[in-house]
Structures are given as structure tokens and as C-alpha cells.
Amino acid sequence: MAREYKLRMHNVAYKNLFGRKFRSILLLFAIMIAVALFFGLSSLTAGMEELMMEATNDSGIKNAIDVVDSSSGMFYGTIDRSAIKTIESIPGVKYVIPRVFALVQLEDVDLVTPLSQIERTITPEMDMLMQQMIRMIGTINIGETDFSDLSNLISLVGIDPDLEYIMGGYPSKITRGSIFTTSGGAILGEMLAKNSGLDVGDKITVICDNKQRTFYISGIYSSGNPIQDNSVVVSIKDAQYLKGFGNNEVSLLRVISEENIDNSIIGMHIKTKLPGKVNIIDHSLTASVINEQFNQFKVYEYIVIAIVILASIGFILAITMRSITERTKEIGTLRAIGWQKTDVLRLIFIESLIITIIGSILGVILGILLPYIFQTIIPFFFSDLIIPPMSELVKITPLMVVESILIGCTAGVIGGMIPSIRAVRMSPVDAFKY
Structure with missing residues (x-):
């Protein structure tokens, strides 16, 4: 009996989803975009972090x-x-x-x-920084020339x-x-x-x-x-x-x-033993600055992700509230024929869960493709921009996939259940007035 009841509830959920295709597609789209952006940003950040760690370790600038x-x-x-x-x-x-x-x-x-082509993509601030670095290491006597002279x-x-x-x-x-x-x-x-x-x-x-x-x-x-x-x-x-x-x-x-030796102390000893002969370039300072800048970038990424998720929940809420308003009589009918409040909530939960699971899976797929789509599209608008292969910039892990699906499902279920709780609190008599 309980099994037949569950099957009947699932059938009703499927009919509701396919019976309101436009609403279902909108919800699917909102969840898919939110998950895709979260997954794309997370994989790009993880890939960049790994590249920076590899570059720091492989180039031997630690210590x-x-x-x-x-x-x-x-x-x-x-x-x-x-x-x-x-x-x-x-x-x-x-x-x-x-x-x-x-x-x-x-x-x-x-x-x-x-390098002359790279120079066209460098901002004035970056050009100034590079010239300062070049002067510091004595690469070339730049004078009034710019970075393109090294092309x-x-x-x-x-x-x-x-x-x-x-x-x-x-x-x-x-x-x-x-x-x-x-x-x-x-x-x-x-x-x-x-x-x-x-x-x-x-x-x-x-x-x-x-x-x-x-x-x-x-x-x-x-x-x-x-x-x-x-x-x-x-x-x-x-x-x-x-x-x-x-x-x-x-x-x-x-x-x-x-390990655990302060480079600045060693640098002072070197300059003491070789007075007036050498300059010291401490790469641990460079690594710490890079890590600090990257951590700031990650903070901005988390802010963007939070905005995307909140906007998606808001969009889902708006769609679901309209849907619940349209279904108020339907909910009143279910209550009138004996459905309990928990039964109605369970039905809406099943509908939300189905749509969010599908949307989250599609979002992960789109998130995997998103960096490559951008890499293909951007050159049409910015022909001089040099973009490294995305296969080298992104990193995808099983945990990232699970997190993306959980975030998508949570956002969808929360957005779907909040207006539903308000609707099921109405008496069947009040529901029939809508």
C-alpha cells in the first residue's frame, strides 16, 4: 500500500512537471546556469591555483x-x-x-x-611593472623605449x-x-x-x-x-x-x-661577506605577493558565486511563487480529498528535486564546456587577446562535481519549498477562492 502510494505521488509529480513545460524549462534553465557558473569558476580557480603552485615549486623560488x-x-x-x-x-x-x-x-x-603581439594585450600598468622588473634585473638599458623592443x-x-x-x-x-x-x-x-x-x-x-x-x-x-x-x-x-x-x-x-630559514637573514649575510659586489633578489617575497594576490582573487570569486546562487534562488522563488499561486486550487482539491499538508509538501519536494537534479547535471556538463566555449568565442571579439589552452587552466575533481550538484539541488529545493509552505497552510475553502 505504501509503495503504491509513493508510485502514485511520483506519477502526479511527473505529470505536473510535463504538464507545465514552460515553467519547468525556466526552472531547469535557472538551475543549470547557476551550477554551470559555479562549476566553471571553481574549476578555473582550482586549475590556476595548481598552475601557480607548480610554477612556484618547479621554478625553485621557494626558499x-x-x-x-x-x-x-x-x-x-x-x-x-x-x-x-x-x-x-x-x-x-x-x-x-x-x-x-x-x-x-x-x-x-x-x-x-x-613579444610584440603580447605587448598589445598588456595594460599600461602592467607595461610599467614589467619595465621596472626589467630595469631591476638589468636585462637591457630601456631608457625611453617600451616593452616591444624586446619582441x-x-x-x-x-x-x-x-x-x-x-x-x-x-x-x-x-x-x-x-x-x-x-x-x-x-x-x-x-x-x-x-x-x-x-x-x-x-x-x-x-x-x-x-x-x-x-x-x-x-x-x-x-x-x-x-x-x-x-x-x-x-x-x-x-x-x-x-x-x-x-x-x-x-x-x-x-x-x-x-626549510624554515628566513631568506632575508641569509641575504644579509651574503651582502656582508661580499660587500658592494652583489644584489639580492629574494624570491620568497615574490611568491608571498603572488599568493596574496591570488587569495584576493579567490575572495572575489566567492562573492560572484554567492551572488549567482542568491540570484538563482530569487529567480526560482519568483517562478515557483507564480506556479504555486496558479496551483492553489489544485492544492485545495488535494487537501479536500484527504491529502495531508505533509503529502502536498512531499509532492512539491519531489517535483523540485527532480527538476534540480536534472538541471544540476546539465549545469555540470555546461560548466565543463564553458571555458572552452569562451576560448572559442573571445577571439571573435578580441582578436589580439592571447588565451592559453583551457586544458591547462582548468582542473576538475569529483568533489567539485558533487559540490556543484548539491548546491544546485539545495538552491532549487529551497526556492521551491518556501512558497509551498505558505500555500499548504491555507484551508481548502480559502484555496477554492483563488
């Missing part, structure tokens, strides 16, 4: 200090490798890794996305692969091929490989000032950092040759400190 020449910065200054022993004697220093940096050109290689240049990094492997630095993650083992080999950042059309097995000729050298590409690496992923990485000896450095000259020394 990292760069020691550069005090007069010229890392691209034009030189530091004698003998300073390594001096720095290693400081308490709290774990590793000291030499690197050589250069700004170079690739012979007969046309970049699909040169034909890429960065070259000279490393000792064995030392980098120990500290977990370059290459952060080889996606194709392998790291070079001898002089004459090179690995390319994933972004540079994509923009140049180069791949494992190809050869490139690197030009630096009046010197050049041809390399074979042994691998492609990815760090999650756009600047690092637009670089060529070679052996430190090859980089020294292109720069015209001696065997003991490098561009910078990357210092990795022990």
Missing part, C-alpha cells in the same frame, strides 16, 4: 635567493664562481647553483606569438644539469624527449616550442651579440611559468661561450636555503 652582480643585473653582470664557497659557509644555506643568462635570437625562426629576443639559460637535478630546478618537467647530456644539446620551453614550430630532433642556431652556436633539441620541458617556458636551456659551458664569459664567470648564483 630561493638570487645573487646577481650589483652593477649590471643577471643578463649583463658577472659573478665569480669562487663566491660559491663563501656563500656555502653561511649557516642555513642548502645549495648554491650557478646559472648563465642571456638574451638571444634564433636564426631563421619566426615566432607565431612574438625578437628570447632568454637563454645555461645550467649544470647534475646540480639542477639535485636541487629540483631546471628542467622542471620534461614533456617530450630528454635532458641533454653533452655540450651542443638544448631543451626548449613548451611555449617556445609551440610558438616556433620546433620539436625534439630539430636543430636551432642561437645568436648572442656577435657569437652563434647550433644546438640539437633533445627535449621539451614545461614549468607552468610562461617566462621560463619561453626559454632555451643549454649547458653552462655553451652559455658561457655565447656570452663571452670565462670558465669561472656566471650570471647569477641561486641560493636555496634550508
